[in-house]
Amino acid sequence: MDLSLMIESLPRLLQGAVTTLKLLLLTELIGFVCALPLGILYANGSRAARAPIYGFVYFFRGTPLLVQIFIVYYGLAQFDFVRQSVLWPWLRQPFVCALIACALHSTAYTTNILRGAIQAVPAGEVEAARACGMSAFQVQRFIVLPIALRLMLPAYSNQAIGMLKGTSLASTITLMELTGVANTIVASTFSPYEVFIMAALIYLAITLVITRCFKYLEYALSKHQRPLKSTAAIPGQVRHAD
């Protein structure tokens, strides 16, 4: 182990990590915004509306992300109309292609998670809302979605971590994110242990931050489920620690 090499390579690796984070945040942002209507439709829509969403989700969950990235980056260039379109200057950039593939991938997973969460909302809550005279929109907006969004958090945090690891595949289409930078440094120094372990530690740190953020979010959103902090002790009741 060459400790000086590890420290030497750190600034370049951190630069790569910035690209990784940029890709991850944009991916998750686009993925969430697209998954919101799709997930609602997937859970509530008619059979005809659900079928295409089912196909979309099945395709993106059933094929490797690497294939999806290659289809977007190498595959689209096969068509002349793509190369002659106004979008071509963007579509030839590895970052944009990786973002398109990752965002579609993330949309499919998040749609599926959101559907599961919506279906897990207790029926009694929906019935109560209807009994109060809420319209179908109000039931979704004020009852179903807030509960579903909280229920989906654990699965969504796993999806975000999976996506963080997925961004490493962008290195295969020459994007210089964390794995790409690490691979380049290894190619010139040929000391794989130091550099790859350093990169792995950075990934671990990002994973830790993501898990912490979701834990906090979950805690903040379940205020109503926590026991009250300062109430007069009810005789005979055991208070649980928070």
Added chain:
Amino acid sequence: MTADLFQGWGTQLFWGTMVTLKVAFLSLLAGLAIGLLVALAKLSASKTLRAAGDLYTTCVRGTPELLIILLVYFGSTVALSAALRRLGGENTYFEMPALGAGVLALSLVFGGYAAEIFRGAFLAIPPGQIEAARAFGMSPLTLFVHIRLPLMWRYALPALGNIWISLIKNTSLISVVGLEELMRVSYIATSVTRSPFHFYMLAAVIYLLLTIANSLIIEWLETRANRGVRRV
């Protein structure tokens, strides 16, 4: 029609798919063994073993599979070359075969996820079952083989099915270190035929068929594992 679909690459794609399946099954076997051992370590009474198990699963699950494959591939090449040089040969250079490195890396990843699943499944076994087995006078080994393992299997299967499907998809990453599996064959085919969209879509469809077929197998295994469960 078929000739046009595969453009003369049908045989290569078929053998590429076979390599993909081979890698997946080898990693599955090794990964299940690693997962079981690590799960037992995490459940053991020894503090050191528990800490080692936690460290392993945290590291493996928090780093990208691609990085682990690269680390194992280049790392083992460097380590084995150095070991050979120490043994004799001045300029010996040993390149780790991509298949071995890929299987090692993927089974390490699979083992990390499987360990967490097995741990949860062992904990989900109703204590009454184990007490009953003890009351029958079963030895710890008999109890483990005939009571704990089959019951744990029932709870672990759904989650194991998910990581098995991920494992099949992750085999595509080994193409990066040059193993000629489905993805690599498609890559070679595109460089000759100059129709990348066609061949990557074809690869996607083959992966999709593999995952669909395996989901059906898992479903069958689940029904089989649950045949002793009374339904209400």
